[in-house]
Amino acid sequence: MQLKVEPDGTLHAVYQEEIDLSSLGPLEIRRGSHVEPNANSLWEADLSPVSGPVLGPFPHRADAIQAEQAWLETFWLPAFLQV
Template identity: 50%
Template sequence: MMELMIDAHGVIRCLYDETLLLNSLGSPVIQRASHVEPTAEGQWEADLSPVSGPRLGPFSRRSAALAAETVWLQQNWLLSDTME
């Protein structure tokens, strides 16, 4: 489920997926919130530094890193009072 957060000025914030074509709401500005990358040891980390967040992991599976990334973004960025 794609959640859209709309501030008092009509600015929409969301975690991108292909559920909704964002250009149907206007001209989207899409920015990377994180990087999920493998480590030298074959583990996975989610680096949330693009939104001033932490580095999560390591995880043995990429899917676990992606899930942790999503949870962190939903709890700490999507509902944030300040737009990055």
């Protein structure tokens, strides 16, 4: 799990249950994407909630979730560190 810390102490992360994030302070959880099947029963990760692309299609839901997490960790989390 990647945690990005801003100078004011605000943390950003892709939510996972590896650690209890509430132990670090109050939480504000927002959806980063929607992983859903398309009309052809293939899976897509729609990252529009964070101004990202639609990834896929993938044959398995797990593949879409893996791509979603990789995109968020590569493109969304680092954006919080730009000054």
